[in-house]
Amino acid sequence: xxxxxxxxxxxxxxxxxxxxxxxxxxxxxxxxxxxxxxxxxxxxxxxxxxxxxxxxxxxxxxxxxxxxxxxxxxxxxxxxxxxxxxxxxxxxxxxxxxxxxxxxxxxxxxxxxxxxxxxxxxxxxxxxxxxxxxxxxxxxxxxxxxxxxxxxxxxxxxxxxxxxxxxxxxxxxxxxxxxxxxxxxxxxxxxxxxxxxx
Amino acid sequence: xxxxxxxxxxxxxxxxxxxxxxxxxxxxxxxxxxxxxxxxxxxxxxxxxxxxxxxxxxxxxxxxxxxxxxxxxxxxxxxxxxxxxxxxxxxxxxxxxxxxxxxxxxxxxxxxxxxxxxxxxxxxxxxxxxxxxxxxxxxxxxxxxxxxxxxxxxxxxxxxxxxxxxxxxxxxxxxxxxxxxxxxxxxxxxxxxxxxxx
Amino acid sequence: xxxxxxxxxxxxxxxxxxxxxxxxxxxxxxxxxxxxxxxxxxxxxxxxxxxxxxxxxxxxxxxxxxxxxxxxxxxxxxxxxxxxxxxxxxxxxxxxxxxxxxxxxxxxxxxxxxxxxxxxxxxxxxxxxxxxxxxxxxxxxxxxxxxxxxxxxxxxxxxxxxxxxxxxxxxxxxxxxxxxxxxxxxxxxxxxxxxxxx
Amino acid sequence: xxxxxxxxxxxxxxxxxxxxxxxxxxxxxxxxxxxxxxxxxxxxxxxxxxxxxxxxxxxxxxxxxxxxxxxxxxxxxxxxxxxxxxxxxxxxxxxxxxxxxxxxxxxxxxxxxxxxxxxxxxxxxxxxxxxxxxxxxxxxxxxxxxxxxxxxxxxxxxxxxxxxxxxxxxxxxxxxxxxxxxxxxxxxxxxxxxxxxx
DNA sequence: AATGAATGAGTCTTCATTCAT
DNA sequence: AATGAATGAAGACTCATTCAT
Numbered sequence: 001x002x003x004x005x006x007x008x009x010x011x012x013x014x015x016x017x018x019x020x021x022x023x024x025x026x027x028x029x030x031x032x033x034x035x036x037x038x039x040x041x042x043x044x045x046x047x048x049x050x051x052x053x054x055x056x057x058x059x060x061x062x063x064x065x066x067x068x069x070x071x072x073x074x075x076x077x078x079x080x081x082x083x084x085x086x087x088x089x090x091x092x093x094x095x096x097x098x099x100x101x102x103x104x105x106x107x108x109x110x111x112x113x114x115x116x117x118x119x120x121x122x123x124x125x126x127x128x129x130x131x132x133x134x135x136x137x138x139x140x141x142x143x144x145x146x147x148x149x150x151x152x153x154x155x156x157x158x159x160x161x162x163x164x165x166x167x168x169x170x171x172x173x174x175x176x177x178x179x180x181x182x183x184x185x186x187x188x189x190x191x192x193x194x195x196x197x198x
Numbered sequence: 199x200x201x202x203x204x205x206x207x208x209x210x211x212x213x214x215x216x217x218x219x220x221x222x223x224x225x226x227x228x229x230x231x232x233x234x235x236x237x238x239x240x241x242x243x244x245x246x247x248x249x250x251x252x253x254x255x256x257x258x259x260x261x262x263x264x265x266x267x268x269x270x271x272x273x274x275x276x277x278x279x280x281x282x283x284x285x286x287x288x289x290x291x292x293x294x295x296x297x298x299x300x301x302x303x304x305x306x307x308x309x310x311x312x313x314x315x316x317x318x319x320x321x322x323x324x325x326x327x328x329x330x331x332x333x334x335x336x337x338x339x340x341x342x343x344x345x346x347x348x349x350x351x352x353x354x355x356x357x358x359x360x361x362x363x364x365x366x367x368x369x370x371x372x373x374x375x376x377x378x379x380x381x382x383x384x385x386x387x388x389x390x391x392x393x394x395x396x
Numbered sequence: 397x398x399x400x401x402x403x404x405x406x407x408x409x410x411x412x413x414x415x416x417x418x419x420x421x422x423x424x425x426x427x428x429x430x431x432x433x434x435x436x437x438x439x440x441x442x443x444x445x446x447x448x449x450x451x452x453x454x455x456x457x458x459x460x461x462x463x464x465x466x467x468x469x470x471x472x473x474x475x476x477x478x479x480x481x482x483x484x485x486x487x488x489x490x491x492x493x494x495x496x497x498x499x500x501x502x503x504x505x506x507x508x509x510x511x512x513x514x515x516x517x518x519x520x521x522x523x524x525x526x527x528x529x530x531x532x533x534x535x536x537x538x539x540x541x542x543x544x545x546x547x548x549x550x551x552x553x554x555x556x557x558x559x560x561x562x563x564x565x566x567x568x569x570x571x572x573x574x575x576x577x578x579x580x581x582x583x584x585x586x587x588x589x590x591x592x593x594x
Numbered sequence: 595x596x597x598x599x600x601x602x603x604x605x606x607x608x609x610x611x612x613x614x615x616x617x618x619x620x621x622x623x624x625x626x627x628x629x630x631x632x633x634x635x636x637x638x639x640x641x642x643x644x645x646x647x648x649x650x651x652x653x654x655x656x657x658x659x660x661x662x663x664x665x666x667x668x669x670x671x672x673x674x675x676x677x678x679x680x681x682x683x684x685x686x687x688x689x690x691x692x693x694x695x696x697x698x699x700x701x702x703x704x705x706x707x708x709x710x711x712x713x714x715x716x717x718x719x720x721x722x723x724x725x726x727x728x729x730x731x732x733x734x735x736x737x738x739x740x741x742x743x744x745x746x747x748x749x750x751x752x753x754x755x756x757x758x759x760x761x762x763x764x765x766x767x768x769x770x771x772x773x774x775x776x777x778x779x780x781x782x783x784x785x786x787x788x789x790x791x792x
Numbered sequence: 793a794a795t796g797a798a799t800g801a802g803t804c805t806t807c808a809t810t811c812a813t
Numbered sequence: 814a815a816t817g818a819a820t821g822a823a824g825a826c827t828c829a830t831t832c833a834t
Contacts, residue, residue: 028830041793041795170350226803423807434815809821
């Protein structure tokens with residue numbers, strides 16, 4: 001039974017607290033008190049609040065990135081990869097709300113700018129999507145003029161769908177699972193060649 | 199040229215500051231200092247920080263709501279209305295970033311719950327979209343099973359597109375205007391009947 | 397139907413508010429808001445918060461003083477006067493809690509020292525008590541060595557009884573009216589000559 | 595010579611400041627500045643101003659309670675106990691003005707209600723007085739109809755005497771010590787059987 | 793590896809008072 | 814006689830951080 005290290009406990013609690021209200025919603029005291037240690041102890045693992053939050057962001061990016069890469073690994077056809085990648089992204093957002101939102105906190109003026117070079121890793125998943133699209137175009141299964149643009153549009157749409165769910169903006173009459181499924185389908189179909197059956 | 203009233207100046211500055219980090223990112227002091235008055239003076243116009251933010255939200259909702267309604271007023275065909283509504287929404291988000299984001303701050307646990315009855319107005323624009331879709335289905339120009347679901351998907355997609363832009367996540371190689379245009383087109387096409395020319 | 401003047405309304409409200417928590421418990425704003433005028437308006441009648449409170453004290457002292465003097469006016473025997481004075485004092489305290497307590501606020505460091513010369517009027521009632529005692533000693537009905545001392549003791553005892561009641565420290569099993577009555581009787585008897593019947 | 599702990603210093607200073615004007619007269623800032631620490635430091639020992647004041651009240655009640663109990667411990671006759679208890683109460687009030695007054699601050703609307711169960715301890719001393727009176731009645735040395743009522747009257751009278759002194763209302767021509775002594779005697783005599791020598 | 797004590801700066805808010813109208 | 818706008822000082826309290834142990 002591997003005990004969570006203090007460092008990881010701190011990250012866990014912080015991530016949870018962060019969800020509510022961004023950078024300002026967490027305080028070293030609150031984290032410490034929830035973890036069950038003194039506030040001072042946090043400084044043994046993170047040199048500042050900013051460092052702590054940066055770590056959080058870094059790990060979330062890393063995890064999302066990995067999830068995206070793995071999703072396509074054992075897929076062969078382009079369409080399958082396309083499907084898998086989109087599903088993986090949506091899945092990550094829905095099942096890891098805190099981690100997903102943390103990635104989108106980077107912007108905040110509150111904390112010192114998140115180092116750009118670290119942020120580049122987010123683009124890895126993005127590049128993957130782009131290359132799948134290119135592949136699809138080559139294969140003749142996807143109908144896209146500008147693959148990079150398409151990748152951005154897809155990403156934006158997925159982000160919108162996840163946001164709506166995470167922010168609990170969905171009408172109660174709509175079933176979450178169906179909404180996700182249909183949204184994904186809608187996004188995907190928008191970029192496939194329309195095979196019209198005469 | 200009528201001077202902006204102090205009340206309006208306060209709202210303006212607050213809206214700007216709010217962009218950064220939600221409810222906690224603004225402070226009465228910061229607002230006051232930027233406006234150029236004492237912190238106390240704010241209380242002559244707003245009874246509390248919460249009241250101030252609620253006012254901000256209320257005004258933003260009102261404005262978006264109006265923009266959406268007006269957008270379809272002088273349109274005749276369903277398709278035109280559909281186009282117009284989507285364009286109006288995207289436009290509002292892009293040209294009024296602070297107001298757009300303020301509307302999406304409602305959720306925050308930080309401030310006392312935003313009164314539900316006021317929030318209902320947001321849904322007005324939404325209902326408008328839904329009814330246009332129903333109209334389109336009747337007219338045979340839109341291919342939609344569940345109009346409410348479709349409306350939500352459209353809304354989510356638009357929100358995603360706007361978010362990506364407002365959060366400056368767009369690659370510098372992509373031109374903003376084209377991105378908006380193509381995204382809108384993509385969203386719209388996804389719900390129209392595919393008139394296939396054989 | 398003589399309308400209360402604004403000045404008097406202010407005094408009335410202030411006196412009520414003062415009851416709770418001394419000098420700091422009232423604020424010009426609260427008074428103004430309860431009276432239904434702007435805070436500024438108070439300054440048309442009182443030059444400062446201190447002046448307002450001083451006025452309150454002055455009027456309360458005046459009123460108590462008058463009540464004590466009148467109580468003995470139509471009494472003939474010394475014993476009757478003694479009884480009347482004690483009853484009047486207790487009565488004033490019980491029926492005018494705010495006024496009674498205001499008199500005892502003088503001490504407070506919070507406001508500028510209440511001018512001593514004005515405070516002297518309190519002593520008028522006191523002197524009256526003392527002279528009645530002297531009279532009683534002369535008449536042979538009161539058994540007192542040092543009249544001034546006796547007057548102080550009587551006064552202190554009455555103050556204690558009133559305080560206990562005003563501060564709601566009385567056990568609920570004790571009836572207020574009986575407590576007052578018996579206390580008064582106890583105080584009085586303590587200073588009368590014991591006429592022992594053999 | 596053990597240095598006073600910061601906690602105790604804070605309590606000491608607070609008690610002194612409290613004398614002036616009740617709950618509102620003390621401020622965390624004032625206390626801190628007099629103690630010579632930052633205002634923040636107070637919060638290391640007391641979680642709030644209310645908690646601080648409650649502690650003050652609790653300790654004062656405790657101390658008075660103990661003093662009263664001890665006063666009668668090595669006394670044998672009822673009269674002795676009666677004397678001792680009254681003397682102890684008066685003594686406590688005169689020698690610990692701040693502590694005495696703190697006990698009587700409980701009422702204040704300003705702070706959150708002082709927990710009733712803690713306040714019950716005040717009544718312990720009171721019950722002691724009542725039982726001594728009952729004993730005296732049994733022994734035939736005290737002339738009292740209703741012991742509880744008598745206890746309240748005695749308590750009220752003592753409180754009056756102490757208040758007069760603490761509020762510096764005593765005429766300068768009257769010697770404090772004699773006033774206390776004579777008041778006590780007056781109170782005591784009022785409840786003893788009058789042993790008349792024919 | 794961990795903590796209690798300490799603090800300066802900042803949080804929202806209330807206060808008495810002034811001034812122009 | 815009355816007020817709205819304005820403000821500096823002060824209120825309780827929280828924060829991130831440091832330091833000695």
